[in-house]
Amino acid sequence: MTDLASRAALDLSLTPEQELVQRTARSFATDELLPKAAEIDRDARFPADAVQKLGALGFMGMLVPSEYGGAGLDAISYAIAIEEISRADASVGVIMSVQNSLVCGALVTEGDEEQKRRFLPRLASGALLGCFALSEPQAGSDASNLKCAAVRQGDHWIVNGTKNFITTGAHAGVVLLFAQTDPAARHHGITCLLVDTKQPGVIVAKQEHKLGIRGSDTTQLVFQDARVADADRLGAVGSGFKVAMKTLDSGRIGIAAQAVGIARACLEDAAAYAKQREAFGKPIAEFQAIQWKIADMSTQVDAARLLTWRAAALKDAHEPYTAEASMAKLFASDVAVRAARECVQVFGGYGYVQDFPAERHYRDAKITEIYEGTSEIQRIVIAEDTLQE
């Protein structure tokens, strides 16, 4: 057992750089995202303008080393930024998370030098958007059961199959595609390929109409004899499943931070409303029924953020963080959903109509319990890690 008393005090202070990242992210979120969030949600419009500006400021390749055009920041800065952006607009938060954690993240850890030089500078600047194509119509949580297949032909791969629920699928120039290259080997037969979407064989078959995060597009991608050069294979043949799982660990920090941002939006909006809405002759914030809701939300938001920062700190220290990222994602997504429910309740009837942000938070929050590993999958990961000790 670890002797807790002998451990040094936890240092929760931010570095000057982390504070500046938070400041830039918060100003950008408040000035550029918040005023448009309701409209983007209502019209289910991809926030191309915001994505481009975020790219110019370095938010699309935060963890990419500077020699590949990235900001070269740490994972805690990343969690801070996603929280701030998601506090204003959770749709932009997920677009950022996919680009940073999944697309850039996989290239940084798995890409060869030539691939890094070719893709990372454009991804980090936002000039090129990427998407991560693992899920299939019959394979979501059961990610090893893939049907989408790539067959080797000389120095190329020919891809056929369907991928589901692909974030940024309609706007991405490159797909990180996980395809079966040796069906008999099951998950040891999955290979990751970088597929150029600008070819006839890659079809955006369907755009989903969603409950929340409506500014982020979610699409079905169909591959019909799509061609991929073997030079665009990411990692070894058959290593795809491992690449996907490792990449998703980091993705869970991003989604946990997104959930913290949504929960904070719920808390801040509910608190502000409670202070100015009057009932029975006084602001409802003076009633204990409301105070307890605010106290619970406040406590839960802090706890979720601390779990998220711990996972990020472990990643920064190059320590294993799979279970910790799952804990952060499991807890923060639950906090977001609960906070959104209470936020609607504090707003009362106004929480149910689109003139106020509460109902948007309520719809945006739910997805955090589902994507990049459902809460049930997170519990499997955490239980496995806990029980093996």
Place this chain on the structure above:
Amino acid sequence: MKLLVPLKQVPDSTMRIKVAPDGKSIVTEGITWSISPYDEYAVEMALEQKDADPSTTVSVVTVGPVRAKDALRAALAMGCDDGTFVTSDENAAPLVVARALAKFVEQKQPDLVLCGRQASDDDQGFVGPALATILGWPHVATVTKFAPADGGIEIWREVEGGHEVWKASGPALVTVQKSDKEPRYASLPGIMKAKKKELPELALSSLGVDAAAPKIEVVKMETPPQRGGGKILKAADGDAASVAAELVRLLRDEAKVL
């Protein structure tokens, strides 16, 4: 072109300011500090010249307590080339600040010094003109734009209903007004580049400036009196004509706006 922006760190404009128990200062605990807004416009104006002509250098300097270093870091993260930190007490007198800056300007020899028109904490607008006076430099106030012109600098300032264009033949000092160009965000690569930059520190004494003299002292600080609630005339107070007449009477006799 060598540009220098002296800046001041002030409580962020989103902060709620409270008077401390001593009645002479503000509560600084829990305050978020920022570059004073007009100084930020000055940084932006300088960086735009650098965007137009990459040979331009933009330096920043501040006189203040240790926390003020963060303001320099923020300016470097926006894209300024170098920063210098002059250490002083919490509330250095404006004349002491101007004298210290004058010594620094003499060392640095910039072509143009850009100050914010006033700091958002004490709103005195003192340091810019005082610095120009000590240096014996020309000074143009509330400037919205400048550009290098034949053998000098062209300077625009807003006046009622239009603008004036001035020309400075040699080094000059301007104080900067809010302009259409909002200060840029610190980019993330900029933040990381700023991290690697040294921030040289100078003591007031090493600049030959006496921190003690001359002294001005804040004797008392008070928050503005609470505003009374507005007055609402209700339909129940009479018919439309009499309510309107009462409104006109109140606007004329009480508010004295008619």
